[in-house]
Amino acid sequence: MRKYIIGAIFGFLVATAVGARAEGVKSLIGEVIDGAFNVKVDGKELADQAVVIQGTSYLPVRAIGEATGYDVAFDPNAGIELTKKADEVAEQPAEQNPNIVRAQRIEELRAKSEEIKKEITGLYQTVRKYMSLEMTDPQSIDQNDYQAAKKAWEAKKEELAAVNKEIAELTGRPVQD
Missing domain, CATH: 1.10.287 (Helix Hairpins)
Structure with a gap:
């Protein structure tokens, strides 16, 4: 009987801990896009647009990162990571970048x-x-x-x-x- 009670308590703790972690993640699935806008970096328009959902702008991370000289990587555990590319690429004139x-x-x-x-x-x-x-x-x-x-x-x-x-x-x- 004691094992069942300990198992139930452990199960409750795990379930509430996972729920608490998920509470901080806001899902945008099914949300209406209020608008889409062009994005310019240093006067150059990007191919991907930013969107506005519920008054918040969401920028295309990869396009922004690459246009500003960053490598963009995604890891499901770590999230999105921007790493500065070599300075010679970032410092090139726009027409050579x-x-x-x-x-x-x-x-x-x-x-x-x-x-x-x-x-x-x-x-x-x-x-x-x-x-x-x-x-x-x-x-x-x-x-x-x-x-x-x-x-x-x-x-x-x-x-x-x-x-x-x-x-x-x-x-x-x-x-x-």
Whole structure:
């Protein structure tokens, strides 16, 4: 009987200790993002945006760290660690700093991706119009124009995939369309 009582007390202590540790961790899962804002470091805009949730701004730690000359590491036990890179990299002019050049390239690619998406939307609407006409009035379709629109649409989708692949390689995470 004594073992059961000691076991129950021990179990209670462990359960409350774990609960007390978890109390300090605030979950943001399911919270609404109030806004997203561009972030500039030394006048250079980062590819990743900051978000505001319940009046608190959350910055992209990796992007900030890398843009300011830090290596960023994550350990589930220790958390996020920023370590200063060698001084010669951090002191380089912005156009020579590989982190800033990388961030600028990502930004260029994201802008190109948005342009391509707009073009794809326009081409899709054209192809869809031809498809609709093909069903209702096939004689009124100029097949050369229809095939050209389909080819252009497919080519733009391939171009978008290539741009998104490069973005994913530079950022280390997949691009969501």
